[in-house]
Amino acid sequence: MNIDVLAQLATTLEERKAASADSSYVASLHAKGLNKILEKVGEESVETIIAAKDAVVSGDKQDVIYETADLWFHTLVMLSHLDLGPQDIIDELARRFNLSGLEEKANRNK
Numbered sequence: 001m002n003i004d005v006l007a008q009l010a011t012t013l014e015e016r017k018a019a020s021a022d023s024s025y026v027a028s029l030h031a032k033g034l035n036k037i038l039e040k041v042g043e044e045s046v047e048t049i050i051a052a053k054d055a056v057v058s059g060d061k062q063d064v065i066y067e068t069a070d071l072w073f074h075t076l077v078m079l080s081h082l083d084l085g086p087q088d089i090i091d092e093l094a095r096r097f098n099l100s101g102l103e104e105k106a107n108r109n110k
C-alpha cells in the first residue's frame, strides 16, 4: 500500500476545510455537516457491498475498486470532520500487528 497517497489526500482534505463550498466538493460536505457526511459513508458502504456481490457473478472487479475508493474517500472526510486522520487508523492497525483477531476481540470485552 502506498501510504503517501493517504497522507497527501489527508493534507488536501485539511486544506479544504477552509475552502468555499462552491469550489470544493469536500468543503460542501463539511458545510452540510456530519450527518450528510455519514449519509455518504452509508451510501458508499452499500454500493461497495453490491459491487462485491456483483463481482462474484460477473467476474469483473473494477466496480469493487471504484466503490471502495469512494468509501475510503468519504471515510477520510468523516475522520477529517472529527479532527482525525488516516494516521490515527494506521497507528491502531499497527498496534494490532501480531495480535490474533480472537485475542484482540477478547481484550475488547475486558
Ligand SMILES: N=c1c2ncn([C@@H]3O[C@H](COP(=O)(O)OP(=O)(O)OP(=O)(O)O)[C@@H](O)[C@H]3O)c2ncn1[C@@H]1O[C@H](COP(=O)(O)O)[C@@H](O)[C@H]1O
Binding pocket: 009, 012, 016, 023, 024, 025, 026, 027, 040, 069, 070, 073
Ligand atoms: N478522492 C476524491 C473523491 N472520490 C470521490 N469523490 C466525489 O465523491 C462523490 C461521489 O458521490 P456520488 O457518486 O454519490 O456523487 P453525487 O451524486 O454528486 O453526491 P450527492 O449529490 O448524492 O451527495 C462524487 O462527487 C465524486 O467526485 C471525490 N472527490 C474528491 N476527491 C479528492 O479530494 C480532493 C479535493 O476535492 P474537492 O474538494 O472537490 O476539490 C480531490 O483533489 C481528490 O483528490
